[in-house]
Amino acid sequence: MKKLIISTALLAGVMSYAGGFRVSLQGVKQLAMAHTSAHAEDASVAFFNPAGMSFIPARLSIAAGGFAAGNKVTFQNMNTLQSTETDNPIGTPIYAAVAYKPIDKLSIGFSFSTPFGSTIQYPNDWEGKELVQKLELKSFYFQPMISVKMADWVSFGASYIYAKGKVDWDKAVTQFGGQVNINDEKASGHGYGFGFYFRPDPKLDVSVAYRSPVDMKAKNGTATFRFPSQSIYPLLGLDQSGQDRFTATLPLVEEYTIGLTYKVTPKWLVSADFNYHGWERYSKLTLDFDKAPVGNQADPTVLVAPKNFRNSKTFRLGTQYAFTDMIYGRLGAYYDESPYTDDHFIPETPSFNTYVVTGGVGFKVKQFGIDVSGGYAMPQARDVKNSTIGLYGQAKATAFYAGLGLSYNPF
Amino acid sequence: MKKIIISTIAVSALLFTTSCENDFDTDVKDVAVTSGDASFKTYVALGNSLTSGYRDGALYSDGQNESYPSMIAAQMKLAGGGDFKQPLMPNNIGGFTGLPGFGGKLTLQLVNGSLTPVPSAAGAALDNVSSGRPYQNMGVPGAKSYHLVAPGYGSLAGLATGTANPYFVRFASSSTTSVLADAMAQTPTFFSLWIGNNDVLFYAINGGTNSQTTGGVTTYTAATVQTGTGTSPALYKSNDISDPNVVAGSIKAVLDGLKSVGTTKGVIANVPYVTSIPYFTTVPYNPLTPAVLGSNITALNTGLYGPLKQALTAFGAGGRINLLSSTSANPVLIKDNSLQDLSAQLTAALTPSLGLATATAFGQIYGQARQATAEDYLLLTTSSVIGTTAPGAPAAINVYGISYPLQNQHVLTKTEAGYVKTATDAYNASIRTMADTYGLAFVDSNAKMVELNGKSGITYDGVKYTAKFVSGGAFSLDGIHLTGRGYAIIANEFIKSINSKYRSTLPQVDPNKYSGVKFP
Numbered sequence: 001m002k003k004l005i006i007s008t009a010l011l012a013g014v015m016s017y018a019g020g021f022r023v024s025l026q027g028v029k030q031l032a033m034a035h036t037s038a039h040a041e042d043a044s045v046a047f048f049n050p051a052g053m054s055f056i057p058a059r060l061s062i063a064a065g066g067f068a069a070g071n072k073v074t075f076q077n078m079n080t081l082q083s084t085e086t087d088n089p090i091g092t093p094i095y096a097a098v099a100y101k102p103i104d105k106l107s108i109g110f111s112f113s114t115p116f117g118s119t120i121q122y123p124n125d126w127e128g129k130e131l132v133q134k135l136e137l138k139s140f141y142f143q144p145m146i147s148v149k150m151a152d153w154v155s156f157g158a159s160y161i162y163a164k165g166k167v168d169w170d171k172a173v174t175q176f177g178g179q180v181n182i183n184d185e186k187a188s189g190h191g192y193g194f195g196f197y198f199r200p201d202p203k204l205d206v207s208v209a210y211r212s213p214v215d216m217k218a219k220n221g222t223a224t225f226r227f228p229s230q231s232i233y234p235l236l237g238l239d240q241s242g243q244d245r246f247t248a249t250l251p252l253v254e255e256y257t258i259g260l261t262y263k264v265t266p267k268w269l270v271s272a273d274f275n276y277h278g279w280e281r282y283s284k285l286t287l288d289f290d291k292a293p294v295g296n297q298a299d300p301t302v303l304v305a306p307k308n309f310r311n312s313k314t315f316r317l318g319t320q321y322a323f324t325d326m327i328y329g330r331l332g333a334y335y336d337e338s339p340y341t342d343d344h345f346i347p348e349t350p351s352f353n354t355y356v357v358t359g360g361v362g363f364k365v366k367q368f369g370i371d372v373s374g375g376y377a378m379p380q381a382r383d384v385k386n387s388t389i390g391l392y393g394q395a396k397a398t399a400f401y402a403g404l405g406l407s408y409n410p411f
Numbered sequence: 412m413k414k415i416i417i418s419t420i421a422v423s424a425l426l427f428t429t430s431c432e433n434d435f436d437t438d439v440k441d442v443a444v445t446s447g448d449a450s451f452k453t454y455v456a457l458g459n460s461l462t463s464g465y466r467d468g469a470l471y472s473d474g475q476n477e478s479y480p481s482m483i484a485a486q487m488k489l490a491g492g493g494d495f496k497q498p499l500m501p502n503n504i505g506g507f508t509g510l511p512g513f514g515g516k517l518t519l520q521l522v523n524g525s526l527t528p529v530p531s532a533a534g535a536a537l538d539n540v541s542s543g544r545p546y547q548n549m550g551v552p553g554a555k556s557y558h559l560v561a562p563g564y565g566s567l568a569g570l571a572t573g574t575a576n577p578y579f580v581r582f583a584s585s586s587t588t589s590v591l592a593d594a595m596a597q598t599p600t601f602f603s604l605w606i607g608n609n610d611v612l613f614y615a616i617n618g619g620t621n622s623q624t625t626g627g628v629t630t631y632t633a634a635t636v637q638t639g640t641g642t643s644p645a646l647y648k649s650n651d652i653s654d655p656n657v658v659a660g661s662i663k664a665v666l667d668g669l670k671s672v673g674t675t676k677g678v679i680a681n682v683p684y685v686t687s688i689p690y691f692t693t694v695p696y697n698p699l700t701p702a703v704l705g706s707n708i709t710a711l712n713t714g715l716y717g718p719l720k721q722a723l724t725a726f727g728a729g730g731r732i733n734l735l736s737s738t739s740a741n742p743v744l745i746k747d748n749s750l751q752d753l754s755a756q757l758t759a760a761l762t763p764s765l766g767l768a769t770a771t772a773f774g775q776i777y778g779q780a781r782q783a784t785a786e787d788y789l790l791l792t793t794s795s796v797i798g799t800t801a802p803g804a805p806a807a808i809n810v811y812g813i814s815y816p817l818q819n820q821h822v823l824t825k826t827e828a829g830y831v832k833t834a835t836d837a838y839n840a841s842i843r844t845m846a847d848t849y850g851l852a853f854v855d856s857n858a859k860m861v862e863l864n865g866k867s868g869i870t871y872d873g874v875k876y877t878a879k880f881v882s883g884g885a886f887s888l889d890g891i892h893l894t895g896r897g898y899a900i901i902a903n904e905f906i907k908s909i910n911s912k913y914r915s916t917l918p919q920v921d922p923n924k925y926s927g928v929k930f931p
Contacts, residue, residue: 080918081444128872130923
């Protein structure tokens with residue numbers, strides 16, 4: 001119990017207060033149990049907490065998986081009685097991880113994941129076309145990591161994050177009867193993560209982890225304007241093809257996680273997680289154009305769009321039952337808080353307070369593991385009252401997830 | 412421990428099933444549009460150019476199809492409203508060939524690399540569409556309040572004498588009828604009335620002057636601020652400010668006339684301050700930057716501004732003119748006919764140094780001259796006057812705004828703007844009172860225009876509209892009338908007001924779906 005208190009104290013400093021475009025799909029087995037973190041059975045723990053590698057019951061472990069994630073958002077305007085549905089493509093978040101112990105006390109590993117991203121596609125002529133017609137955000141995290149087992153019951157791990165990203169954003173420029181595409185396929189950023197993993201008792205795992213924010217910098221983006229007539233391109237500082245350069249920074253925010261898994265019986269375990277997401281960092285999005293005076297600041301080439309996200313929390317609860325040594329059944333449920341209030345709803349990254357139920361089964365054959373899982377999300381319908389962008393109405397959504405994961409613990 | 416876990420799971424499951432609200436309370440597809448206490452079967456719109464759909468300095472068919480009454484009527488149709496017919500112009504250019512002052516629309520073009528509204532020739536001769544009557548949009552461009560009740564306002568013969576209006580001539584039922592009489596003949600179930608704007612606007616956009624052109628020479632005289640009932644509106648000159656009692660009386664006559672045929676339900680809008688429209692806010696009072704004046708600053712100060720200030724100071728009017736600054740933007744020189752005329756004094760003072768003839772010219776030119784201030788409004792059209800040569804002025808002092816004062820017709824001075832505001836406030840007080848007396852829905856279009864003219868403008872689904880000329884998106888190229896999007900913003904104010912008064916549920920329109928300024 002003393003040990004538990006120590007680990008809780010580590011988080012005390014941050015307990016003052018996911019949604020957004022954070023996609024919590026980095027472990028198939030974990031998703032089946034509400035995407036909880038304290039599961040050190042194979043290398044898939046690496047993304048959740050580098051320290052977890054020290055407790056993997058194998059010297060070498062490899063894990064990989066992928067998901068299909070679908071969602072649909074409906075927006076309706078009570079003033080004009082217009083109604084809009086998105087036509088989003090199926091998202092395919094993937095992950096892969098490897099963990100290896102060259103000596104007993106030390107683990108090294110590598111994790112690849114896609115923790116942030118979203119693609120939203122509205123009809124081109126929908127009422128909010130000035131804000132977004134299509135937005136595709138993608139991120140790829142590459143994380144080399146290391147973990148040290150400080151005692152039988154505790155380990156410390158840390159990772160370096162190199163992130164690559166892509167933004168592809170179409171929106172209308174209503175005043176000119178045209179459209180602009182904001183594109184950068186080469187955004188990048190850096191960050192780090194660290195965590196403690198505790199096993200104070202054979203029945204109890206506790207994972208405490210922090211992942212830093214990553215500021216994705218688009219340094220050489222292209223803004224392509226398409227207007228009905230090209231004669232005004234020179235007036236806007238655009239070249240013959242209507243193009244200008246831009247720079248921007250998109251924050252991928254920090255995340256604090258505390259998770260625990262308790263083996264109620266040798267066959268039955270329950271897990272719980274608490275995540276705290278630092279969305280406050282996304283207070284605004286600044287696009288700094290090279291020449292085009294399409295901004296709204298003293299410097300006419302700088303466009304600042306207020307976002308006003310707030311920090312958010314996620315509560316997760318999952319369970320696993322071992323029917324045999326080879327077959328496992330899993331269930332979970334979580335509540336994910338939207339990172340903004342109704343006053344700050346933005347259609348390019350629509351977000352809702354969401355309840356999600358999850359489930360899955362896992363099979364173990366010798367060193368191999370195969371897991372399938374699914375999730376059904378129940379986003380809560382909400383009012384939209386964003387006076388800054390003049391968007392008023394109501395929004396609702398539906399979403400589902402399905403995943404297939406593999407793990408291999410050869411020795 | 413086991414029990415705690417089990418009960419936690421049970422409680423969570425309960426929370427899940429009770430707090431889930433993942434669907435809309437009301438789907439818009441299920442919303443019924445109703446007319447409430449009103450009937451929109453025959454909706455007739457009365458008013459002036461704003462009601463007709465006039466924009467870009469002309470009435471043309473595309474503009475008419477985006478008039479605010481036609482937008483409202485389309486929504487009314489969802490609640491049992493009837494057809495809404497407009498007296499469409501025969502072309503998309505507008506104007507009437509052969510009628511001076513009725514040119515075609517302005518279009519935005521690139522002239523020497525900058526965007527400029529360019530006028531066009533009228534599209535066709537005055538036509539007559541009276542056979543297509545009745546028209547529900549009875550907005551007549553140029554109509555003042557008292558014109559709506561004036562018999563013969565649609566008389567072709569009256570055009571020559573200035574008692575008729577070609578836009579009404581097109582669709583009037585007879586040469587003796589009035590706009591009101593033709594509206595009453597339709598026994599509308601609902602009406603809108605937005606009138607009174609021109610009763611002050613003409614004064615303002617002409618800088619407080621009336622003009623007369625004889626033999627190709629136009630002369631300007633100060634227009635009158637009409638007050639008291641002594642003068643019949645029939646004797647008003649075209650750019651005089653109408654007496655508030657005349658405006659109120661005319662509106663009352665319209666409301667009484669409609670009431671007499673059983674039309675008691677409608678909506679009435681007030682008059683926006685003219686100074687919140689781009690025609691008055693685009694050209695700054697101080698466009699003479701050091702860069703513009705260049706090396707002329709010293710010469711102007713020593714040769715003109717200095718001596719003038721010295722002479723004026725001697726007569727206690729030194730504040731009229733300050734020396735030109737070489738570091739900050741300078742105001743233009745204007746003539747303000749509310750100032751005491753110091754021409755005789757100036758002539759006398761300057762005769763010893765300049766000689767009688769030159770001194771007399773100086774006296775006449777600068778006797779009521781002063782530099783403009785932020786409280787004066789330079790007209791949009793004055794931008795093409797500043798820096799040009801004043802005809803007939805002595806060569807050394809003939810540059811408009813710099814060495815020669817802009818004339819009365821170029822500027823709405825602070826004093827004149829005050830007359831406009833006083834009259835507008837009086838009109839609006841009466842309109843507000845009558846809206847209550849007659850139990851009508853009321854639209855505070857003035858407040859909406861002031862909001863539009865504010866720094867943050869009006870943002871609709873991410874598109875920001877302001878009263879800025881061309882780039883603001885709400886005002887058309889004439890700087891006075893709105894674009895389709897601007898009219899939609901107004902239509903929504905009417906709809907909101909109708910819904911709240913008559914408990915109807917007309918949906919608003921989406922301004923972004925209409926047309927704005929067309930770029931070349």
